[in-house]
Amino acid sequence: MSLSPDELKELARYVLLTRPDEIGCDDWLGYAPSYAELVAALQPISEPLQKAAGHLVLCPECAEEFLALLAALKEDGAGS
């Protein structure tokens, strides 16, 4: 078996989180700027945007990029 028990455990966690209507990484990139501005400014998030942000739970790479984006925005006061 190529995947170790720990890797299979992680896969099982993702399987449990799997939804039929997930969006992909490139689609998320379209939502990320407006979502980041709202999060950085502590503004309310619309339901469609919240749903799109569910991608971050399932994609560690996009989540990592999003945290970095927030760091970039913070010192700018949510962008310049």
Add this chain to the structure above:
Amino acid sequence: MTARTNEDWLRLLGEAEEAAVAELREVLHRGLRRALAGRAAADDGFIEDVTQDGVLKVLGGLTTFRGDSRFTTWAVTVAVRVAFTELRRAKWKDVSLDRLVEDAPARHPPAPPEVPSQDARQAVLAAMHRIIGTVLTDRQRQALVAEFKGMPQAEIAVQMGLTRNALYKLTHDARQSLKRGLEAAGIDGDEVRAAFDL
């Protein structure tokens, strides 16, 4: 820093106006320095390089800006993806996907041992082995195994000749097949959670 509307940015960059391109470069450079702070691999030279790549990516993708954020936020978002893709690929570019998954589960793995003490975790693991080995397509199995071995999405996508979105769909379909397969085997979510202490 010049105050510009989104429309100004799009118009000026669309015309490749020199001052606007220089200012975009400055915005991306500053944003990337903050975004990558504390990452040893992201030295000044790296940030210079990905800033330049980011400028080109933004200029080439102006028509994809949706207009629901500041233009500069969108541009930094694009540059951050460029930078992280490069950081991740630098660590994995010499790893062959085929090599990584060459000992992936066999199409027909041996049946799990019939031992009375087999616990719930073993049962779930055996079902996952079976589904991965017999239900998933070769491409799904290859992408999924590589992903959970830690290979970055961008590198898997390149090696499989896919866009990142297409790769996500491939692994999403694989996860859905696994979920359906477990349910068909009579293993529900609670049992999976209990088996793995999730």
